[in-house]
Amino acid sequence: METFLIKALQLILSLSILVIVHEFGHFIFARIYKVRVEKFYLFFNPWFSLFKFKPKNSETEYGIGWLPLGGYVKIAGMIDESMDKEQLAQPEQEWEFRSKPAGQRLMIMIAGVLFNFILALFIYSMITFTWGESYLPLKNAKAGLSFSETAHKAGFEDGDIPIKADGKELTTLSGDMIRNIAEAKNVEVIRNGKTETITMPDEFMLKLIGANEKFASFRNPVVVKEAIKGNGAIEAGLQSGDSLTAINGKAIPDIPIMLDLLNQNKGKNVNITFYRDGQEQNASVAVDKNGKIGISLTPIYEIYPLVTKHFGFWESFPVGISKGFSTLKSYVSDLKYIFTKEGANSLGGFGTIGSIFPSVWNWQAFWEMTAFLSIILAFMNILPIPALDGGHVLFLLYEVIARRKPNEKFMEYAQITGMALLFGLLIYANGNDLFRFIFK
DSSP: OHHHHHHHHHHHHHHHHHHHHHHHHHHHHHHHTTOOEEEEEEEEEEEEEEEEEOOTTOSOEEEEEEEEEEEEEEETTOOSTTOOHHHHTSOOOTTSGGGSOHHHHHHHHHHHHHHHHHHHHHHHHHHHHHHOEEEOBGGGOTTOEEEOHHHHHHTOOTTOEEEEETTEEOOBSSHHHHHHHHTOSEEEEEETTEEEEEEOOTTHHHHHHHHTOOSEEEOOOEEEEEEOTTSHHHHTTOOTTOEEEEETTEEOOSHHHHHHHHHHTTTSEEEEEEEETTEEEEEEEEOOTTSOOSEEEOOHHHHSOOEEEOOOTTTHHHHHHHHHHHHHHHHHHHGGGGGSHHHHHHOOOHHHHHHHSOSSOOHHHHHHHHHHHHHHHHHHHTSSOTTSHHHHHHHHHHHHHHTSOOOHHHHHHHHHHHHHHHHHHHHHHHHHHHHHHHHO
16 A cells, blocks of 8 residues: 555656646746736646635636646637637637737647656756766676566577677667667577577567566576574575575576575475585575565675766756657657557556556656656647647647638537547546456
8 A cells, every 4th residue: 555655646746747847838938928827727627626826916826626637727718628618709809819929829839848848858967967877788787687478489588688689789778778679680699608699570569568568677696685683594594695596406597586486485494505705505494484584685786787977967968858859759669559459458547657656765766757757748748639739739830821710610629529539548548557457
């Protein structure tokens, strides 16, 4: 329950920041062009609001709605989700959106997307400045990778270290690396000290998506960080720094393999092979009823040397901007998979997004996820779908080219259709989450 609450809190905080920044973009440009903004809301407020106030001499009501599906600014004289037909039936006023030149209306509409994208670039820059760039080079991970079943079928073996995809050097395990491998014809790996070539199957990425699997993860060697008093490990003489290599003669190159073997031997004694100061030793260790021997394990980043690069304040901006554009490019590239059966089945809603946040509060991970979601929100909002900013932009571009406004009735119907499509997608995506939760 605690894990759920931490993830949920991170999700709500992240989305709240993104919504406020997005709507502030619309708000500030509307005010620049002297367009009246009647409401500025975080979350939607059908029927009632959790909180609202209107400052003295202000035209704008600020509030928090009860339905956490986004937020909105109600701009006077604009066909939006409020569907205020009564206002639109009145003569145009100089302070209304519809009375302004097309260029000004266009800037008001793209401002939300622009602010979200700028926010992402700023967050990536500040992450770079605060924490630098740290990664584990593939060549440093001597134990190699553990691969998914789909990757095994493609020809990868546990312990392989991918080094090239169609001749392009692979540096670390990342989304870009997986993309390069999935789109390659041949992948070179180091296997048992020798270079092997794997011929990649067609539509490998779709197969990964369809199986709902990760491509691979770093193998984490089993190295004792601390032996805990009162348990089998310390009674058997295991010490900090001992490198465990086998249980009852079966190799344990990765932590999950060790845990599986211990679970198979609950309440028994097992023979553990380990190395201490380069010397192989053996010990009989008692496994408790929960499959534990009483050791904490050394994380992989303490076993293998990480590469870390730090940047000054101004140096961090080019790096952060490059990261933002690279993330956008990768996200747009991956969208093609949505229009497949596997991609549609993998769609998720708030549950899927929330699950990506860490189970313990980590500011670096939180801001990285917030920047990523800001990129997604910016891109999705600029799509030419009625009810999204991109839909309004599309109609404004038509007006500029045709030199006349689209029919208001048509705009109303388009807005309703767009909202129906978006709510349908929202229901489908969150329905997928519910289905996976019930039948996982």
